[in-house]
Amino acid sequence: MPLHYQSCTFRYNRRTRPVIDRLDLRFSPGNTVLLGPNGAGKSTLLALGASAIAPQSGEIRFGELRAHRKSLSAYRRKVSWLPQRSSSLPGLTCREQVAYVGWLKGMRERDAWRATPAVIERVGLTAKMNDKVNTLSGGQQQRLAIAQALVHGAELLLLDEPTVGLDPTQRRRFHDLLVELRGTVHVIVSTHDIGDLDQAFDEVVVLEGGVSRFQGGVADFESHAAPESVPGRRLESAYSALLGSVEQ
Numbered sequence: 001m002p003l004h005y006q007s008c009t010f011r012y013n014r015r016t017r018p019v020i021d022r023l024d025l026r027f028s029p030g031n032t033v034l035l036g037p038n039g040a041g042k043s044t045l046l047a048l049g050a051s052a053i054a055p056q057s058g059e060i061r062f063g064e065l066r067a068h069r070k071s072l073s074a075y076r077r078k079v080s081w082l083p084q085r086s087s088s089l090p091g092l093t094c095r096e097q098v099a100y101v102g103w104l105k106g107m108r109e110r111d112a113w114r115a116t117p118a119v120i121e122r123v124g125l126t127a128k129m130n131d132k133v134n135t136l137s138g139g140q141q142q143r144l145a146i147a148q149a150l151v152h153g154a155e156l157l158l159l160d161e162p163t164v165g166l167d168p169t170q171r172r173r174f175h176d177l178l179v180e181l182r183g184t185v186h187v188i189v190s191t192h193d194i195g196d197l198d199q200a201f202d203e204v205v206v207l208e209g210g211v212s213r214f215q216g217g218v219a220d221f222e223s224h225a226a227p228e229s230v231p232g233r234r235l236e237s238a239y240s241a242l243l244g245s246v247e248q
């Protein structure tokens with residue numbers, strides 16, 4: 001199902017300009033990467049999509065479900081969000097943490113507990129299942145966060161800069177996981193890492209000043225690269241060209 005922002009405006013403060021400005025954007029099913037400079041509004045867009053904050057005007061839908069009042073809890077079961085700064089409860093094991101999130105999302109305690117090993121296995125953390133969450137590496141914690149979203153059957157994951165601080169191997173591993181999840185769950189990832197998008201993502205969205213500057217496939221995005229750009233730097237070149245062309 002698509003995630004649809006319809007004419008959305010959001011400002012943190014009545015006196016400041018909107019961070020998201022009459023945005024019409026439809027994220028198709030698949031893996032989408034959300035790019036944009038610092039302050040572009042990416043985290044705000046994901047927080048709106050997660051219904052953690054609400055737009056002052058416009059509306060957000062996941063398929064037919066509105067992120068609003070009556071349908072809010074149903075919406076939140078389908079859409080899972082991993083904010084930039086998320087925390088786990090101290091002292092919990094990986095299994096307890098994942099089961100706890102399933103329970104928070106409305107699963108029965110016993111069902112959440114039983115469903116946990118399978119999702120922990122999907123993210124490659126079976127060997128860590130009974131270890132304390134705070135003993136995991138950064139990359140392992142990000143994968144565990146995906147397990148938390150999968151346990152209650154979320155259909156869309158909103159991941160805010162999940163690869164920050166990960167070394168290249170962990171980052172690759174994280175992208176491999178996104179590839180493996182294709183077809184099961186849709187993912188929107190905000191990131192500043194544009195070096196290795198091509199394998200894991202179907203679509204690119206570039207946000208700047210709260211409006212969408214580009215939306216299209218990875219090949220279409222790359223076609224904006226300067227002709228002289230070297231292979232391996234073409235995605236960066238395309239990104240600069242797209243934002244640069246707006247500033248003229």
Ligand SMILES: Nc1ncnc2c1ncn2[C@@H]1O[C@H](COP(=O)(O)OP(=O)(O)OP(=O)(O)O)[C@@H](O)[C@H]1O
Nearest residue numbers: 012013019036037038039040041042043044045190
């Ligand atoms: N809680 C808040 N209160 C007031 N202003 C905020 C708040 N959170 C973000 N902003 C402002 O909203 C704008 C967009 O911020 P946002 O974090 O959504 O951008 P971003 O694209 O995710 O940036 P980055 O890439 O640096 O994480 C910025 O000008 C920021 O200062």
